[in-house]
Amino acid sequence: xxxxxxxxxxxxxxxxxxxxxxxxxxxxxxxxxxxxxxxxxxxxxxxxxxxxxxxxxxxxxxxxxxxxxxxxxxxxxxxxxxxxxxxxxxxxxxxxxxxxxxxxxxxxxxxxxxxxxxxxxxxxxxxxxxxxxxxxxxxxxxxxxxxxxxxxxxxxxxxxxxxxxxxxxxxxxxxxxxxxxxxxxxxxxxxxxxxxxxxxxxxxxxxxxxxxxxxxxxxxxxxxxxxxxxxxxxxxxxxxxxxxxxxxxxxxxxxxxxxxxxxxxxxxxxxxxxxxxxxxxxxxxxxxxxxxxxxxxxxxxxxxxxxxxxxxxxxxxxxxxxxxxxxxxxxxxxxxxxxxxxxxxxxxxxxxxxxxxxxxxxxxxxxxxxxxxxxxxxxxxxxxxxxxxxxx
Amino acid sequence: xxxxxxxxxxxxxxxxxxxxxxxxxxxxxxxxxxxxxxxxxxxxxxxxxxxxxxxxxxxxxxxxxxxxxxxxxxxxxxxxxxxxxxxxxxxxxxxxxxxxxxxxxxxxxxxxxxxxxxxxxxxxxxxxxxxxxxxxxxxxxxxxxxxxxxxxxxxxxxxxxxxxxxxxxxxxxxxxxxxxxxxxxxxxxxxxxxxxxxxxxxxxxxxxxxxxxxxxxxxxxxxxxxxxxxxxxxxxxxxxxxxxxxxxxxxxxxxxxxxxxxxxxxxxxxxxxxxxxxxxxxxxxxxxxxxxxxxxxxxxxxxxxxxxxxxxxxxxxxxxxxxxxxxxxxxxxxxxxxxxxxxxxxxxxxxxxxxxxxxxxxxxxxxxxxxxxxxxxxxxxxxxxxxxxxxxxxxxxxxxxxxxxxxxxxxxxxxxxxxxxxxxxxxxxxxxxxxxxxxxxxxxxxxxxxxxxxxxxxxxxxxxxxxxxxxxxxxxxxxxxxxxxxxxxxxxxxxxxxxxxxxxxxxxxxxxxxxxxxxxxxxxxxxxxxxxxxxxxxxxxxxxxxxxxxxxxxxxxxxxxxxxxxxxxxxxxxxxxxxxxxxxxxxx
Numbered sequence: 001x002x003x004x005x006x007x008x009x010x011x012x013x014x015x016x017x018x019x020x021x022x023x024x025x026x027x028x029x030x031x032x033x034x035x036x037x038x039x040x041x042x043x044x045x046x047x048x049x050x051x052x053x054x055x056x057x058x059x060x061x062x063x064x065x066x067x068x069x070x071x072x073x074x075x076x077x078x079x080x081x082x083x084x085x086x087x088x089x090x091x092x093x094x095x096x097x098x099x100x101x102x103x104x105x106x107x108x109x110x111x112x113x114x115x116x117x118x119x120x121x122x123x124x125x126x127x128x129x130x131x132x133x134x135x136x137x138x139x140x141x142x143x144x145x146x147x148x149x150x151x152x153x154x155x156x157x158x159x160x161x162x163x164x165x166x167x168x169x170x171x172x173x174x175x176x177x178x179x180x181x182x183x184x185x186x187x188x189x190x191x192x193x194x195x196x197x198x199x200x201x202x203x204x205x206x207x208x209x210x211x212x213x214x215x216x217x218x219x220x221x222x223x224x225x226x227x228x229x230x231x232x233x234x235x236x237x238x239x240x241x242x243x244x245x246x247x248x249x250x251x252x253x254x255x256x257x258x259x260x261x262x263x264x265x266x267x268x269x270x271x272x273x274x275x276x277x278x279x280x281x282x283x284x285x286x287x288x289x290x291x292x293x294x295x296x297x298x299x300x301x302x303x304x305x306x307x308x309x310x311x312x313x314x315x316x317x318x319x320x321x322x323x324x325x326x327x328x329x330x331x332x333x334x335x336x337x338x339x340x341x342x343x344x345x346x347x348x349x350x351x352x353x354x355x356x357x358x359x360x361x362x363x364x365x366x367x368x369x370x371x372x373x374x375x376x377x378x379x380x381x382x383x384x385x386x387x388x389x390x391x392x
Numbered sequence: 393x394x395x396x397x398x399x400x401x402x403x404x405x406x407x408x409x410x411x412x413x414x415x416x417x418x419x420x421x422x423x424x425x426x427x428x429x430x431x432x433x434x435x436x437x438x439x440x441x442x443x444x445x446x447x448x449x450x451x452x453x454x455x456x457x458x459x460x461x462x463x464x465x466x467x468x469x470x471x472x473x474x475x476x477x478x479x480x481x482x483x484x485x486x487x488x489x490x491x492x493x494x495x496x497x498x499x500x501x502x503x504x505x506x507x508x509x510x511x512x513x514x515x516x517x518x519x520x521x522x523x524x525x526x527x528x529x530x531x532x533x534x535x536x537x538x539x540x541x542x543x544x545x546x547x548x549x550x551x552x553x554x555x556x557x558x559x560x561x562x563x564x565x566x567x568x569x570x571x572x573x574x575x576x577x578x579x580x581x582x583x584x585x586x587x588x589x590x591x592x593x594x595x596x597x598x599x600x601x602x603x604x605x606x607x608x609x610x611x612x613x614x615x616x617x618x619x620x621x622x623x624x625x626x627x628x629x630x631x632x633x634x635x636x637x638x639x640x641x642x643x644x645x646x647x648x649x650x651x652x653x654x655x656x657x658x659x660x661x662x663x664x665x666x667x668x669x670x671x672x673x674x675x676x677x678x679x680x681x682x683x684x685x686x687x688x689x690x691x692x693x694x695x696x697x698x699x700x701x702x703x704x705x706x707x708x709x710x711x712x713x714x715x716x717x718x719x720x721x722x723x724x725x726x727x728x729x730x731x732x733x734x735x736x737x738x739x740x741x742x743x744x745x746x747x748x749x750x751x752x753x754x755x756x757x758x759x760x761x762x763x764x765x766x767x768x769x770x771x772x773x774x775x776x777x778x779x780x781x782x783x784x785x786x787x788x789x790x791x792x793x794x795x796x797x798x799x800x801x802x803x804x805x806x807x808x809x810x811x812x813x814x815x816x817x818x819x820x821x822x823x824x825x826x827x828x829x830x831x832x833x834x835x836x837x838x839x840x841x842x843x844x845x846x847x848x849x850x851x852x853x854x855x856x857x858x859x860x861x862x863x864x865x866x867x868x869x870x871x872x873x874x875x876x877x878x879x880x881x882x883x884x885x886x887x888x889x890x891x892x893x894x895x896x897x898x899x900x901x902x903x904x905x906x907x908x909x910x911x912x913x914x915x916x917x918x919x920x921x922x923x924x925x926x927x928x929x930x931x932x933x934x935x936x937x938x939x940x941x942x943x944x945x946x947x948x949x950x951x952x953x954x955x956x957x958x959x960x961x962x963x964x965x966x967x968x969x970x971x972x973x974x975x976x977x978x979x980x
Contacts, residue, residue, distance in 0.1 A: 003754055006839075009764065014770075014846060024848035038783050039853075046773035053740060053769050057762070060747040066755065071954065072685035072751040072947040081745075082689050082738070089737045093776075097730045100780040107782060111440060117419075121545040123638065144635050183716075186594050187637040188541035189649060191714065191789060195855025195868050198786040202716045204649050205540060209716030218739075222867055225859045226789040228534045231459050234860035244528030286639020302846070313822040321431025342459040 004062045011054050018047065029196035029221060029242070031178075031214040033105040036198070045096055107199070110212040114180040120151050121183070121190030121203040123289055124232035124299055126223055127151060128171045132162030132257055141143070142186055142205070147283040148265055152186070153258055161259035164252065168296035170239040171223065178214045186295055191227035194240055204229050215242040222231040231344055232290075232299040278361025290345065293365055299340050299347060307366035312339045326359055394980045411840030413848075418503035419929050420488045423510050425820070427484030430510075431477050434517050436538070438472035438893075439466040443888045450881025452722055452862050459861040460548040463532030468520075470535030471557070474663065476520065478805055480513055482670035483568065483606065486812060487575050487599040489820065493919035494596050495958075496584025496937050498930045500574045509574065512567035518558045521898070523549070523556035531557045534859060536660070539652050540644075543624040544637035555624060558617040563616075565610045575603040583694065586939030590694065591783035593917045593943040594687060597694050599703040600667045608705070608871065609662035616655040623647065657708035664801050665704040671699055671808040672739055675761050678811050679743055681915045683750030683759035684954050689742045696735035696742075697974045713781050714788045722781040729779035734755060736772055740765065751947065751954070755913075756830035760811030763838035764804050771800025774849060789859075792852025795845045803841040809895065817898070822925050829897040833890060840887035840933020844880050851876065914955050917943040921957050 028036060064072070099216045118129040119135060129151055138153050138160015145152035150167045153160045166172075173179055183192060185203035193200040201211040223238035243251070256264075282288060290300035301311075311321050314337045319325055328336060333345035350358070414422060445465050448457040457465065490504065492499055500506045523530035532548035541547050542554050551556075579592075579600045589896050619630040623644070631652040633646035640645055680687040687693060709717060709725045743765055752758065774796040787793065810833070812869075817825050851873055856863065859903045863877075911920040923933040937959040945956040 003759065003762065007762075007866040010766065010842065017492065018582055019851050020848065022870070023847075023854045023876065025853055026855055026868050032786075035786055037781055038780065039777070039786070040778045042780065042783050050769060050773055053744065054766055057744045057747060057765060060744060060750070061752060061754075061762070064747065064750045065438065067686075070751050072683065073688060074947050074949055075688070076686050076944070077689055078745075079692070082692055083673075085741045086734065086738060088944065089734050091734055093730045096725065096776055096780055099717065101726060103782040104722055104726070107785065108722070122636075142634050142636055143641065176908075187635050188544055188546065189538055191412055192696045193789070193855075193857065195786075201714050201787060204716045205635045205644075206648065207650075207716065224857055224866070228463075228536075228538070228541065228859045230544075231463060231532065233463075234459070234862055237866075243958045283639065286545075286637075289638045331886075344459070371562075377634055 001062070001065070004058050004065075007054065007058045007061070011051060011058070014072050015047065015051065018043070026195045027217075029194075029215060029217040029219070030198060031216060032107075032198040034106065037102050038103055038162070041099065042096060045092055049092065049323045051345075055068065065325070103300075107211070110180045110210070112244050114178040114212055115174075115175070115182045118151075118182045118184065119171070119192050119203065120186060121192070121225070121229070121236075122186040123188065123230050124225070124236035125168070125296070126192065126225075126236070126238035126256075127168070128166040128170070130164040130166075130252060130255075132164055134159060138163050138258070142184075145186060147279065147288055148261075149334075155262055161257060161262070163258045165256045165258055165261070166255070166294055168294045170220075170241045172241045172243055172248055172251055173215050175215055175242050175247040176244065178212060180210055180212045183209045188229050189227045190225050190229050190236065193224050193226035195224075195330045196221050200226055218242045218244060231342065235299065235342075249325060253365055272360070272364070274357050274360045275364045278357035278359070281357055282361060285348070287358075300341055303365045305366050307363045311336075313337060314339050323359055323363070326362055327355060330355065330358065394609060408770065411780065416507060418499070418507045420492050420500045420503070420506060421820070421927065423506050424485050424487075424489035425486060426510050427513065428486075430517060430628065431481040431485060432512055432895075432953070434472055434521075435477035435481075437521070438469045439888050439891065441469040441472075441886055445469065446884040447863040448861065449863075450878040452864070460529070460532060462533070462861045463652035463859075464530045464548050464553070467532050467534055467537075467557075468530050472520070473802065474535065475561070476517055476666065478667045478801075478809075479568065479606070479663070480564075481809060482667060483575065483599060483603060484510065484513060484673065486595070486670060486816075487571070487603065489816070490595055490919060491575055491578055491599060491920065492582070492818075492916055493931060494593050494943075495579060495582060495587050496918050496932070496939060497578060497582035498932060498936070501577045501582050502574050505570050506574050509567045509570035512563055512570065516567060516612060519556055519560040523560070525551050526552035526556055528552050536653075536656060537620070538622060538656075539623065539631040539649055540633075540635050540637065543620065543632075544635070544642070545640075546638055547633075550958075555621060558621050559615050562614055565614045568610055572603040572607045575599060577608065579603075584936045584939060585957075587918075589941060590691070591942045593673070594672040594676035594690075594693055594697070595670070595917075597697050598669040598671070598676075601697050602669040605662045605669070605701050605704065606666050609659045611659075612655050613659035616652055619655075650712075650717055653712055653717075654709070657711045658705075660711065661708040661975065662701075662704045664797075665700055667801055667805050669701060671764070671805040672697060673956060674812045675764050675808045676739075676743065676746075677917065678757045678761040678808075678815055679746050680944050681815070681913050682753045682755050682761070683747050684753065684760050684946045685746055685750035686946055687742065688745040688748075689738075690942065690944060692738055693742055693839055696738050699735045700732060701918055703728065703735075707732060707779075710779050710781070710784070713784045721800055726779060726781040730776065733772070733776060733779070740769060740772070754829060755814075756817035756825070756834060757780035757811040757913075759831070759834045759838075760807045761816065762806040763834065764811065767799055767807060767838075767842065770846065771796060771798075771804055775800060786855070787852055790852035791855055791856045791858055792826040792849050794850035794858045795852060799841075799845045800850075803845065807838065810834070813898070815913065816919075816933070817901065818925070819910030819919055819922075820926055821902045821905070822908055823901055823903075824908045824912060825901040825905060826897050829893050833893040833897065836893070837887055841881050842892065844883045844887065848880060914953070916941075916945055916955050916957050918958050920961050 116131055121125045124383045131262040136159045138157040142152050143183040183203040185205040197213050199213045201209050221240045223240055225236035259329050290298050292298050292302045293304055295302050306321050309321050310318050312318050330348050332347055334343045337343055444457050445573050448462055528549050528551050530549050533853035543550055622628040623630055623632050629644040629647035631649055632647040634645045635642050677685050709727045710729045711720055814825050814830055909926045939958045940961050941958055943958055947954045
């Protein structure tokens with residue numbers, strides 16, 4: 001009897017929990033109300049079955065529990081009953097499946113008037129591309145990816161010159177405009193998921209995947225990665241801003257195109273060769289996978305304005321990110337770990353000249369970057385007496 | 393009729409030394425115990441790993457587990473539970489112990505191969521555990537081991553850990569193949585006189601079909617493992633397209649990550665049923681025995697097992713609805729997936745219809761069986777959400793999925809494992825397990841797991857993604873969801889520690905338990921009719937038993953007792969054997 005009572009409580013509590021618990025769908029912000037409807041239909045049908053089956057079981061336990069003198073009835077089969085149950089179950093399944101497939105048919109047919117936007121996943125961030133005025137994406141190849149060409153666009157393809165690349169920023173979309181999201185990945189599988197939009201799809205290196213939705217409310221939404229992509233998976237996030245169409249157009253107009261970026265590169269002439277070498281090394285060694293140079297947060301701290309700043313370590317002590325600290329962080333990254341970042345960085349053992357170039361580059365990224373002289377920034381007097389000796 | 397006449401006269405040499413009896417044993421019962429104890433031991437490792445993960449999720453400020461370790465624990469937890477615990481325990485443990493006894497054979501038909509199977513299994517476990525000690529630790533790729541991530545630098549254990557994992561899997565597959573061939577051949581060739589296929593207990597049916605499935609499904613995993621080893625060590629490009637990983641251009645070109653997913657799930661979905669079908673079989677026999685009633689709709693139950701086994705090879709890509717595969721596949725796989733729900737539902741109906749008008753003894757095995765039904769119903773019904781492609785799209789890769797598969801193929805089969813151990817323990821050791829400890833173990837495990845996984849579905853509805861080390865600063869995740877995570881962790885630790893009750897009960901009862909006698913549950917099937925308990929080497933003494941009826945003659949009208957053993961002849965006028973004497977077709 002205890003069992004029957006507890007099972008009854010479980011059944012009632014489960015149903016009550018379904019209606020009363022605070023963890024429910026996020027507020028829908030896309031056209032996929034039909035997906036929510038299907039979810040609710042599924043809850044209704046399966047909820048009924050759950051209650052019916054488990055209540056029947058409880059009834060059986062109560063009525064046919066063992067008592068002295070009680071005997072079971074010998075009844076191997078009841079073909080009629082079995083066929084009835086088979087038929088009813090099949091009907092229930094069809095009731096779930098048929099409307100589901102109708103909605104799915106919508107999902108796989110992208111509307112003709114969709115605007116296209118590309119999302120590129122990499123460990124561990126999202127980047128975006130718009131096709132520009134010609135409405136066509138330029139060709140791209142992961143082999144062309146470098147720090148100057150983060151999405152690997154083909155510089156020789158004229159269709160790509162008006163493409164607009166957003167690295168380290170938000171994806172912006174006009175409200176009520178169907179969007180076809182084309183997706184690539186540079187390294188491993190990722191997934192573009194905005195819970196409020198419902199629809200999601202994996203990004204797969206070596207191919208272009210896609211899905212579509214229409215954002216229906218303006219505002220800012222979190223983008224998360226929903227496909228395990230390595231140690232930084234849980235921290236791979238982005239942001240979508242759904243805007244009024246006019247504001248969106250205005251913003252888009254103001255963005256530099258890939259062509260502009262190429263032109264800017266040409267101008268990067270009179271730069272210190274040591275800094276340029278540092279950038280190349282950082283690129284080759286894969287530093288940019290975890291350290292941004294534009295202030296955005298990745299697995300490791302950004303290098304923008306890192307030099308000379310005050311860094312809080314995991315043990316709550318602080319340290320000035322001077323040259324010695326940066327060198328130590330490269331050779332023994334876990335010794336003085338910055339607070340809020342995982343101990344993900346491997347230790348590097350670089351030749352002295354490589355290290356010098358890297359440090360010069362990181363130093364050049366600080367705004368009040370001291371020029372290439374021997375002085376330390378005036379307000380950060382070196383805490384270590386042998387600091388000067390370490391340099392050169 | 394697959395009766396092996398030679399089995400009667402064939403002299404079984406009794407092993408003489410301790411080593412040949414208990415270590416290099418070829419006796420299916422000893423091998424079964426070796427398999428089971430190894431599986432339980434490695435399962436405990438996985439249980440501890442899950443506890444550590446839950447501490448991180450429930451109490452993220454504790455800093456006991458870092459991100460790399462979290463992903464490594466997660467991967468090992470999943471892989472161990474699915475492959476090294478459940479598959480090994482159901483096939484190598486229960487299959488080994490019960491098949492020969494239930495079909496009336498003296499042993500497996502290939503005893504030496506059977507021994508090899510265990511030792512390969514043990515080797516695979518050793519290699520797997522070794523991955524904790526290789527440079528970089530075990531792989532953190534998730535139990536699905538998806539490339540490119542599994543073998544590129546951003547994942548823990550991408551150098552050594554993944555290789556030890558794949559090698560261990562390959563060795564396991566050798567073990568499973570040796571075992572599987574044995575189980576299938578034994579069922580087909582070594583049944584005793586009178587044991588027709590349609591008189592076999594459903595336990596044997598479940599394990600038999602699962603073994604066939606294992607023989608067909610594991611090769612796909614084997615191939616995938618070999619290819620990934622080649623990609624990783626020799627730089628081939630089966631699964632690796634051109635990628636730039638951690639800023640480095642890798643020298644791969646032209647491979648397909650989706651190919652791996654298809655191979656993996658071509659194995660992986662049948663694997664779900666390789667675990668589930670033996671559980672279905674075992675629980676059917678628990679319910680029938682302890683409800684003192686024949687299993688309802690035996691023929692339908694057998695056909696449901698066969699049909700589920702067959703269909704499960706046609707549904708694999710429902711794990712890949714949002715993988716980027718051709719979207720039209722969604723139609724086919726949604727339909728095939730929901731069709732498989734029909735025979736599965738039939739099984740549930742038949743279990744509860746077996747209870748109906750029964751004489752239900754709420755013994756510990758029966759409690760676990762009933763706990764299984766409720767858990768499986770929830771897990772099965774949420775499967776309808778995830779199989780229905782358009783409902784899956786928002787829920788894929790969220791905690792809804794985690795809750796679903798833990799209920800349907802984690803908790804549900806484990807409840808059957810527990811029930812089955814409480815049920816067959818008296819045959820294996822000759823002693824009963826302690827009832828009070830058993831009740832306590834049941835209630836904590838059943839209520840605890842329900843409290844863990846039922847609310848967890850709703851975190852998935854909310855959109856909380858799975859495989860996250862931490863959920864800091866996500867706006868769409870309210871504080872209450874973090875609180876729920878803490879609650880789930882507390883329950884998980886409670887359930888984890890409660891398993892000590894079970895282990896203690898098992899070891900204590902093996903030595904000090906009450907004497908059980910040959911047939912404490914008054915069960916009909918052959919394993920309870922052995923001349924000795926525990927059965928000796930060769931199982932049956934001088935002559936093999938002969939079978940006259942199906943395994944479910946409980947409370948047959950007119951019979952003197954409420955059960956008639958399968959080997960009891962029709963020596964007095966009584967209702968004929970329902971499995972063979974029914975008005976409809978005569979089973980062969």
